[in-house]
Amino acid sequence: MAKRIVLALGGNALGQTPQEQLRLVKKTAKIIVELVEEGYEVIIGHGNGPQIGMINLAMDFACTNGAKTPSIPFAECGAMSQGYIGYHLQQAITNQLRKRNLNRRVASIITQVVVSPDDPAFERPTKPIGIFYSKEEATQMQQEQEMVFIEDAGRGYRRVVASPEPVSIVELPVIQQMVELQNIVITVGGGGIPVVDHQDGYHGIAAVIDKDKSSAKLAVDLNAEMLIILTAVERVCLNYKQPNQQELHQMTVSQAKEYIAQGHFASGSMLPKVEACVSFVECISEGTAVIASLDCARQALQGKTGTKIIKDR
Secondary structure, eight states, X not given: OOOEEEEEEOGGGTXXXXXXXXXXXXXXXXXXXXXXXXXXXXXXXXXXXXHHHHHHHHHHHHHHTTOOOXXXXXXXXXXXXXXXXXXXXXHHHHHHHHHXXXXXXXXXXXXXXXXXXXXXXXXXXXXXXXXXXXXXXXXXXXXXXXXXXXXXXXXXXXXXXXXXXXXXXXXHHHHHHHHHTTOEEEOSGGGOEEEEEETTEEEEXXXXXXXXXXXXXXXXXXXXXEEEEEESSSSEEXXXXXXXXXXXXXXXXXXXXXXXXXXXXXXXXXXXXXXXXHHHHHHSTTOEEEEEEGGGHHHHHTTSSSEEEEOOO
């Protein structure tokens, strides 16, 4: 039976512009298809930070420069990013499958992820998005559109949104069906489109869900054997970029929690990755999580590199 793994791709796998992304996904696709060729059942999650920022920036620029462009809600910007990242990934993966004569199919699922409207994150939005505004512009938009703005290092005012925890994945049954049919599935893009579940149905909400945490939730729901978080570094480090930097080859859940409490991992980079791995390993009876670089994905699966997070003995 194929070993089921969820790969969470970081921004280094996608680039900053559509042109750069088209170039980089060819390398990403090659690595993914090599895993498929070796017999792994691969489900892919990905980030969308640069992409949704670019889309939101374009919409903001058009709205504030006299263009007849309607204001596009943030959830819809997330959906747009899922669509075009998914298109690039599935095209590149399909091309690699054809080169290797592998009879497999790949598809992207526009994915909604339910968050709780009572999540404490909504009380203190901290995730900056979009362009800089003057104080007057920010005040007007805050009054008219109920947006939240903060002053950013003397450069102006930026909109901030919440980063709530993922509760459930709306399209999970479809994802499960596609995986069981041996399709390669791209899902929870950018952490998923955040939605809240009201009495009259789902509604998009302005927020950013961490893609590593959504990928961990996906891995638990699919009963995956491994969660692989691919990032820019080969291993997790203590005292990162300090003279006493220490690479970690393996952490137990309790060790990871201790390092988190000691403040070793930055909130905007490694912290959510370690937290996602801990949540996966705690929820799966035989699950293992690995943080590694994209280039070392195969070696990490073989236990030759990366940082492995395991249960306490």
